Amino acid sequence: MVCSNCGNQIKEGEKFCMVCGSPVSSVGQYNQMNYEQPQNVEQNAYQQQQNIQQNIYGQPQNTQQNNAYGQSQFGQQNTYGQPQYGQQNTYQQQQNTQQNAYGQQQYTQQNAYQQSQYGQQNNAYQRLMQQNTYAAPVNNTALGMKWFKFIIWVQLFLNAILNVRQGIIALTGAHYDGAADRVYRIYENLKIYDTIYGVAVILLAVFAIWTRFKLSEFKKDGPVMYFIFLGANIVLPLIYVIFVAGELSASVGEVLSNGPGTTIIGCLVMLIANIVYFKNRKHLFVN
Numbered sequence: 001m002v003c004s005n006c007g008n009q010i011k012e013g014e015k016f017c018m019v020c021g022s023p024v025s026s027v028g029q030y031n032q033m034n035y036e037q038p039q040n041v042e043q044n045a046y047q048q049q050q051n052i053q054q055n056i057y058g059q060p061q062n063t064q065q066n067n068a069y070g071q072s073q074f075g076q077q078n079t080y081g082q083p084q085y086g087q088q089n090t091y092q093q094q095q096n097t098q099q100n101a102y103g104q105q106q107y108t109q110q111n112a113y114q115q116s117q118y119g120q121q122n123n124a125y126q127r128l129m130q131q132n133t134y135a136a137p138v139n140n141t142a143l144g145m146k147w148f149k150f151i152i153w154v155q156l157f158l159n160a161i162l163n164v165r166q167g168i169i170a171l172t173g174a175h176y177d178g179a180a181d182r183v184y185r186i187y188e189n190l191k192i193y194d195t196i197y198g199v200a201v202i203l204l205a206v207f208a209i210w211t212r213f214k215l216s217e218f219k220k221d222g223p224v225m226y227f228i229f230l231g232a233n234i235v236l237p238l239i240y241v242i243f244v245a246g247e248l249s250a251s252v253g254e255v256l257s258n259g260p261g262t263t264i265i266g267c268l269v270m271l272i273a274n275i276v277y278f279k280n281r282k283h284l285f286v287n
Contacts, residue, residue, distance in 0.1 A: 147277060148215070151226070156212040159233070163205035170198030189247050197240045204232055218287050223278040230271040234264050 001010045005022035015024050173180025173194060184191045211229050214222035237260040245255045256264070278285075 148281070151274075152212050152216045156208045156215075156226075156229075159229075160205040160208040163201045163208065163233075167198040167200075167202035167205070170194045170201070187247050190244065193240060193243045193247065197236065200236050204229070204236065207232070218285050220285050220287060222285055223274075223282075226278070227271060227275065230267050230274065233267040234271070237264050 001012060001024070002008070003010055003017040003020060003022055003024070006017060006020040008017055008019040010017055010024055016022070017024065169175050171194065173184065173191070176183045207225075208229055211222070211225040214225050241252055241255045241260050245252045248255070253261075
């Protein structure tokens with residue numbers, strides 16, 4: 001029996017509902033009877049319908065219900081699962097895209113910073129090289145650098161060429177006008193003197209080129225090396241003349257008059273003039 005107020009089940013014989021306290025009336029009993037009877041009728045009709053469908057189709061109705069319900073649930077699960085999986089993939093792709101973008105930005109910033117540092121180093125190096133070349137202080141124009149340019153672009157190269165030529169002549173005995181063999185048979189030591197002198201002046205030509213690059217870079221020892229070069233061009237011919245004069249039993253003046261004397265006097269004048277010239281420009285050679 002069911003309570004007409006709250007629908008609670010009431011035991012037989014009780015006059016009040018134990019839940020809401022409503023009195024049990026005959027109307028409630030009547031309603032219960034009316035409720036239970038149609039329910040039983042509906043159950044019997046539903047059972048008959050199931051039996052008929054089972055006989056006709058060979059399949060129970062609850063199988064169709066289970067299949068339909070299972071397919072519906074499975075469909076709902078798939079439908080629900082796909083968006084979730086899609087959302088996860090979309091979120092993961094967004095995270096990967098953001099990480100790639102952030103990584104590229106960091107890589108770009110690092111490259112820009114390295115290029116900036118490399119550019120600053122190059123600029124500093126170029127400024128240093130400009131200072132080390134012919135760029136000189138403001139008073140260079142007043143002092144004049146034309147003679148300096150003549151030394152590094154003409155004189156030293158020309159002296160190197162002349163020294164190589166003179167060395168080849170001394171080594172081959174060409175200055176004896178084809179009579180080198182006869183002269184060397186008479187004066188045996190002349191060949192030794194000529195060989196030593198020829199090798200020395202060729203080495204002096206190499207030293208001239210080295211001195212030229214020292215001066216062009218404004219090296220501190222450049223002027224000193226230039227003075228040594230000029231002094232060597234005086235000393236070597238003079239020593240050679242002295243030994244040749246002794247071998248020939250002739251005076252030094254006679255040997256000098258044949259050519260070496262002019263070279264020695266020219267180098268001596270150049271040495272004195274250049275000592276004064278570079279002394280006034282000593283502040284330029286500081287590298």
